[in-house]
Amino acid sequence: MITSPAWKDRKYAVLGLARSGRATVEALLASGADVLVWDDRAEAREPFAGRCAIGNPLEADLAGYAGVVVSPGVPLNTHPIKPHADSFGVPVIGDVELFAQARADLPPHKVVGITGTNGKSTTTALTHHILKQASVPTTMGGNIGLPILEQDPLPEGGVYVLELSSYQIDLTFSLDCDVAVLLNITPDHLDRYDGDFQKYAASKSRLLTMQTRGHNSIARFTDARSLGNFAEGSIASILEDVLANRGIAGEEQADWPSLQGPHNRENAAAAIEICDILGLSLGDIRSGLKTYPGLPHRMERVAEVAGVAYVNDSKGTNTAASAPALAAFDNIHWILGGLAKEPGLGECEAELPRVKAVYTIGKAGPDFAALLEGRVLVEQCETLDRAVSAAAAKAQAGDTVLLSPACASFDQYADFEKRGDHFRALVEGLK
Numbered sequence: 001m002i003t004s005p006a007w008k009d010r011k012y013a014v015l016g017l018a019r020s021g022r023a024t025v026e027a028l029l030a031s032g033a034d035v036l037v038w039d040d041r042a043e044a045r046e047p048f049a050g051r052c053a054i055g056n057p058l059e060a061d062l063a064g065y066a067g068v069v070v071s072p073g074v075p076l077n078t079h080p081i082k083p084h085a086d087s088f089g090v091p092v093i094g095d096v097e098l099f100a101q102a103r104a105d106l107p108p109h110k111v112v113g114i115t116g117t118n119g120k121s122t123t124t125a126l127t128h129h130i131l132k133q134a135s136v137p138t139t140m141g142g143n144i145g146l147p148i149l150e151q152d153p154l155p156e157g158g159v160y161v162l163e164l165s166s167y168q169i170d171l172t173f174s175l176d177c178d179v180a181v182l183l184n185i186t187p188d189h190l191d192r193y194d195g196d197f198q199k200y201a202a203s204k205s206r207l208l209t210m211q212t213r214g215h216n217s218i219a220r221f222t223d224a225r226s227l228g229n230f231a232e233g234s235i236a237s238i239l240e241d242v243l244a245n246r247g248i249a250g251e252e253q254a255d256w257p258s259l260q261g262p263h264n265r266e267n268a269a270a271a272i273e274i275c276d277i278l279g280l281s282l283g284d285i286r287s288g289l290k291t292y293p294g295l296p297h298r299m300e301r302v303a304e305v306a307g308v309a310y311v312n313d314s315k316g317t318n319t320a321a322s323a324p325a326l327a328a329f330d331n332i333h334w335i336l337g338g339l340a341k342e343p344g345l346g347e348c349e350a351e352l353p354r355v356k357a358v359y360t361i362g363k364a365g366p367d368f369a370a371l372l373e374g375r376v377l378v379e380q381c382e383t384l385d386r387a388v389s390a391a392a393a394k395a396q397a398g399d400t401v402l403l404s405p406a407c408a409s410f411d412q413y414a415d416f417e418k419r420g421d422h423f424r425a426l427v428e429g430l431k
Contacts, residue, residue, distance in 0.1 A: 001027050002149050004102035008032035010066040013057040015081055016074065017044040023150035024069050024095045025052070036060060057081060062088040069093055072143075072167035075192055094171030096164065099141075099148045101174065107156040112274055113142075113175060115164045115207050116183025118321045119267045120144075123183060124163035125295050126259070126271040130288030131159055134280050142168060159278060166203040167192065173210070179274050180207045182219040183266065186320045188341070216277050218270060246272055247282050248289075258294030261328025297420035299325055302427045307397025310427040314420030316404035319346030325404040326351035332400050333357050333391040335384070338407030338419075340364035345371065348406060352376060357394055359387035363411040383412070384419065388426040401427075 001023065010033055014025050017039035025048060028035050035052040039045055045054050057068055058080055068085045070092055076082045085092050103111070114124050124144050131138040137155050141148035142162035154160065164172075166189065185201050193199035208217045253259065259268050268289060275285050294300055300312040311329070316322035318341045326332060326348055337360045345352075345368075357377040360369045361384055369380045381387035384403075391401045403423045413419040 001030060002099060002102050002106070002151065002153055003027055003031040004098075004105050005031065006101050006105070007066075007098070009034065011064055012036070012066055013060065013062065013068045014038070014070075015057050015068060016071040017041075017048075018071060020071055020095050020147040020149075021069070022047075023147035024098065027098070027149040058084055062090045065090045067091050067093045067097075069095065069098065070171065072165060072171065076170055077192060077194055091173070092171065093173070094168055095147060095149050096142060096162065096168050096175060097172045099160075100172060100176070102149075106153050107158065109154055109156070109158045109160060110178040110278065111175070112159060112161045112179045112181070112278075113164050113177035113207050114162065114181045114183065114270070115166070115169060115204050116181070117186045117188045117204075118318075118324075119183045119263060119270075120163045120165070121295055121315070122259075122264065122298055123181065123267045123270045124161050126267060126288070126292050127274050128161045129292045130271060130275050130280065130285055131161070131278070133288045133291060134275075134284035136278075136280070164207060166200060169203055169206050172206075175207075175210055176212050177207065177210070177215060179216045179218065179277055180211050181270050181274065182208060182217070183270060184220055188318060188320075218273050220266070246276055248272055248286065252286070252289070256289045256292065258292050258299075259289065261299065261324050263324030263327070264299070297416060299328065300420070300424075302424050303431065305392070305427070305430045308392070308395040309400045310423075310430075311400055311402045311404075312420045312423050312427075313402060313404035314409070314416045314423060316406055317408050317416055318342065319344070319348045319406045322404040322406035323347035323351055325402060326354055329400040329402060330354050331356050331396075331398060332402050333359065333395050335359045335361060335381075335387045335391065335401070335403045335423075336368050336405055336407075337365040338362040338405045338409050339411040340367070340407050343367075345406070356399065357391070359390050361387050361405070361412070362407060364407050384422055385426055388423065388430070392430055 007028055012028055012033055013036040014021055015038055025037055037048050038056045082092055114120055121144050124140050128138055128140040137158035139151050140161040143165045144163040185204055187197050297314040302310045302312050313325040316325055332355045334355050336358055355376050358372055359379050359381045361381055369378050372378050379390050395401055409416045409419040
């Protein structure tokens with residue numbers, strides 16, 4: 001695990017003992033910190049009985065505490081922990097902030113921080129893959145993989161690649177990334193920002209404003225401009241320029257099997273620029289792009305059955321995320337629906353000419369069906385098993401059955417992973 005003498009003999013409260021919370025407590029205890037822990041679930045508290053104080057920080061006198069550590073899932077705009085901690089002048093932080101505090105005592109290294117509304121996970125995993133293939137010591141964490149404090153420190157010359165949601169950035173104050181990347185900003189999670197898109201955009205942009213002079217930042221031109229005057233002249237790299245200026249032609253994307261579609265072109269451009277800044281050769285970058293295996297539930301090619309491709313893009317939980325998946329294929333049998341985050345089809349409208357038929361599922365299914373009736377063949381299936389069966393019956397060789405629901409999963413599944421796993425199992429059954 002990652003520990004730090006900076007935490008020794010200091011007092012911390014940790015609220016929430018899921019995986020990152022548990023890792024945080026273990027790292028703090030191993031560093032000699034005085035820790036108060038709490039989770040509403042008794043079974044989550046039990047492993048810490050006799051090892052540290054157990055009690056709800058909301059009921060505690062927090063005077064003298066160095067921080068209250070919460071999970072990114074705690075909504076700071078509505079949860080009472082924030083005003084309670086503020087009343088004692090105690091910062092509410094996350095495990096990424098603790099990692100930032102620990103950096104001074106780790107072997108010399110670099111940190112890449114990647115944020116944006118869409119594409120974070122793919123860009124993080126791709127960057128990590130390219131570095132690993134080039135024999136650079138590296139790990140990934142933050143919003144992907146193992147909790148960062150649970151991981152072993154990298155040796156000298158290592159690169160930590162962190163996927164960072166706006167929620168994690170909100171809990172981070174001293175993370176000075178050697179390379180900070182802002183992929184894009186579109187409306188999402190606005191309930192956490194009182195419905196204010198500018199607050200959400202400002203949260204994302206803080207990843208760049210935390211950087212010190214001499215470090216590198218990467219953003220799309222349009223989003224850099226939207227952040228206001230601070231961005232003028234301060235963005236080191238503009239994503240639109242990368243493929244033209246780094247010696248890797250756009251046509252080479254055909255050789256990257258897990259990186260198809262215009263959105264993955266942008267994700268690849270970001271990874272190329274990151275790795276170029278870190279000093280990797282074009283040969284190493286090209287090799288990593290070709291061998292990147294992709295991530296589960298993100299345009300994951302599950303199988304080909306009777307000449308029909310089945311693609312699991314369950315991570316498409318809003319229209320902006322699903323539109324690029326639609327743009328990557330033709331002759332699509334589109335499985336659409338779930339718990340809608342916004343009305344209408346948004347950016348997916350422009351990709352409808354690629355769609356042969358739509359199979360609606362979930363709570364938003366009837367609304368989507370009404371919206372699409374007369375424009376494309378629509379079948380209301382309600383559930384995923386019916387949708388896969390109906391699509392398999394209609395699809396012909398050369399077609400693609402695409403699960404990219406443009407909706408959250410919570411009306412029928414615990415999360416998008418469970419939805420994608422079910423799709424994969426249903427496709428396996430077709431074989």
